[in-house]
Amino acid sequence: MPERLADARAEEILKKVIVNYILTGEPVGSRTVSKMSREGLSPASIRNVMSDLEEMGLLAQPHTSAGRVPTDKGYRYYVDTLLQPARLGSRDKVLIDESLTRIGGEFSEAMEIIPRLLSRLSSQVGYVIAPPIKDAVLKHIEFVRLHDRKVLCVFVDRSGVVSHRIIEVAEEYDQGNLERAGHYLVEEFSGLTLGEIRARLVALMAMEKAAFDQLLRDAVTLGTRYLDAEQDERRLVLEGTTNIMKHPEFSDVETMRRLFVTFEQKHRLVNLLDRCIDQPGVRVVIGSETSDPALGSLALVTSPCQVDERSTGLLGILGPTRMEYERAVSLVDYISRLLSSLLTSHLH
Incomplete structure (x- = not known):
C-alpha cells in the first residue's frame, strides 16, 4: 500500500485526472480539472498541483503543451488508495x-x-x-494406440476438465494392453492428485514385481510418460x-x-x-x-x-x-x- 498523499487536494486532483483519462483516452488539462473541481480551484492552482504530482512520478506530460496522463505508479496509487469498487447492477x-x-x-x-x-x-x-495439472484429481484415464510408437492419452479430472496429449513410447502396444493399463490406473489411483500418483508410480518402478507383471509394467510406464509430459502444463x-x-x-x-x-x-x-x-x-x-x-x-x-x-x-x-x-x-x-x-x- 503506497503512502497517502499529505494534501487531500492533490489526491482529489490525481483522482480526477485518472478518471477523466480512463473515460477519454486524452491527456487531461488543468482547465478540465478546474471545471470538475468542487472547490472552484483556478487552472493555475491546479497546474501547480499537477506539476507536483508529476515530480512524484504519479503523472506524466506526453508533450510540453499537453495535459497530464497517469503513470503506472499513479494507477497503483489510485487502485490501492482511491478505488471505490462499483456496485454491479x-x-x-x-x-x-x-x-x-x-x-x-x-x-x-x-x-x-x-x-x-x-x-x-x-x-x-x-x-x-x-x-496446476499436478493438483488435478484423477477421475478417468485411457490410452489409445495411434501409429508406430505414439499413444494418445486422455485424462479427465474430478472437476470435469479433459486433457489429452500424444506421448512417444519405447515399444509398441496393442489396444487391449493399453485399455487394461488405463483401467488399472483408474482402479488403483482414482481420487489421488497427479503429484501423488506420480510418487506412487516411481515407488512401483523400484519393485521387482513391476519387472515381471506385464499389466503393472505397462501401467507404470505409460502413466509416468504422461505425467512427466504434463507436470508443468x-x-x-x-x-x-x-x-x-x-x-x-x-x-x-x-x-x-x-x-x-x-x-x-x-x-x-x-x-x-x-x-x-x-x-x-x-x-x-x-x-x-x-x-x-x-x-x-x-x-x-x-x-x-x-x-x-x-x-x-x-x-x-x-x-x-x-x-x-x-x-x-x-x-x-x-x-x-x-x-x-x-x-x-x-x-x-
Whole structure:
C-alpha cells in the first residue's frame, strides 16, 4: 500500500485526472480539472498541483503543451488508495447468475463460459486458468494406440476438465494392453492428485514385481510418460482478444503484433498469473509490474477460484492500463466468489 498523499487536494486532483483519462483516452488539462473541481480551484492552482504530482512520478506530460496522463505508479496509487469498487447492477447480476447456473458444478464448463462472460461484461479480454495439472484429481484415464510408437492419452479430472496429449513410447502396444493399463490406473489411483500418483508410480518402478507383471509394467510406464509430459502444463482460455484493437493505445501495428504474439505464447501469461494464485482476493497487476516488456501496456485484474478442496484456478480481466478498474474489480470479485461457491458446494 503506497503512502497517502499529505494534501487531500492533490489526491482529489490525481483522482480526477485518472478518471477523466480512463473515460477519454486524452491527456487531461488543468482547465478540465478546474471545471470538475468542487472547490472552484483556478487552472493555475491546479497546474501547480499537477506539476507536483508529476515530480512524484504519479503523472506524466506526453508533450510540453499537453495535459497530464497517469503513470503506472499513479494507477497503483489510485487502485490501492482511491478505488471505490462499483456496485454491479441487477441486470449484470442476473446475467452472471444465469450463466453460472449452466455450469452445473463442472469446471470444464466454466473454462468455456467464464472467459466469454468476463469479456462481454468488461469489453476487455476475459481469461480462466485451470489449476496446476499436478493438483488435478484423477477421475478417468485411457490410452489409445495411434501409429508406430505414439499413444494418445486422455485424462479427465474430478472437476470435469479433459486433457489429452500424444506421448512417444519405447515399444509398441496393442489396444487391449493399453485399455487394461488405463483401467488399472483408474482402479488403483482414482481420487489421488497427479503429484501423488506420480510418487506412487516411481515407488512401483523400484519393485521387482513391476519387472515381471506385464499389466503393472505397462501401467507404470505409460502413466509416468504422461505425467512427466504434463507436470508443468496449465490450460489457459482467452476470450475477446479483438477488444484490444478498439483502444487507441494499441493502434500502432508493431505494438499490436507484439501483443498478439504474447497471446499466442500463453505460457508468458500463465507464468505471470501464477504469482497471484497463492494470494486470496482480487489482485491488480499494472503495466511495468508485469516485468514483461510485451505486457507493459496492459493491466490484469485477477482472483483465485476454488475448484475443489485441493485445486485452485484463476480468472480475470486483461486490458490496457487505462481500464475501468472499479468495474473490473467488482466483476472479477463477484464472479470468482460465486464460481468458487458453486464448484465446492457441488462436491458435498
